[in-house]
Amino acid sequence: MKQNLSETCHLFFSTLSNPTRLGILELLKETPMNVTQLAEVLNQEQSMISHNLRPLFRCGFIFAERKGKERIYSLNIETMEPLFKIIENHAEKYCPKMGKCLKH
């Protein structure tokens, strides 16, 4: 149980610790999209976006729905919104000038 929570946290956080995947989440926050559209906007290969969508989906951070031959991805707002809110608040309070945190 305890072990599992720690494992879960690791899986979840490592899924979120990737610029491409964060970019995907930010885009999906605005509007649902398919892989091709995400690839276009993010200016990356379709296969790369696809690879990155998988862990997001597996973790339940995004949902997917078929529409013809497309697969429309959307954000799990219930989880992601409060999560980002926490980060935002934390950053504001504890890293007032981002530089401090972003530097090595």
Added chain:
Amino acid sequence: MKQNLSETCHLFFSTLSNPTRLGILELLKETPMNVTQLAEVLNQEQSMISHNLRPLFRCGFIFAERKGKERIYSLNIETMEPLFKIIENHAEKYCPKMGKCLKH
């Protein structure tokens, strides 16, 4: 600004996406400790724990206070508690049997 939030998220989440660091956070949730104690309980080298404390500290996930020649680390409960709560709730709701998520 936008760019910065994404960068911040990446930094924060990658800091949290490590079993050793999650272990440290779990221990500090119970009680403040110094590096040596953490190393003992986690059964790892002191230098390794020290290396891992750094990003946690830089991100403001933990605090540090000197006490003699020791440096006592403690958890930033304000941030970490709601963060873990979200993960827990999410896991419960979206990954009812952890296996689903934990498998490749």
Added chain:
DNA sequence: ATTTCATATGAAAATATCTTCATATCACCT
């Protein structure tokens, strides 16, 4: 059943992250 558009997958190469070891720094005491 074949073509087309949309998406997913496997495996190798490229890149980033961790761990370890040796050593440096720091605070306190004598």
Added chain:
DNA sequence: AGGTGATATGAAGATATTTTCATATGAAAT
């Protein structure tokens, strides 16, 4: 100042994660 316990740091080797390329699968239309 020198010694000691506690902690931090640098750099390298060891591991893990990403990205890319080529190709496979899927769904719908002709």
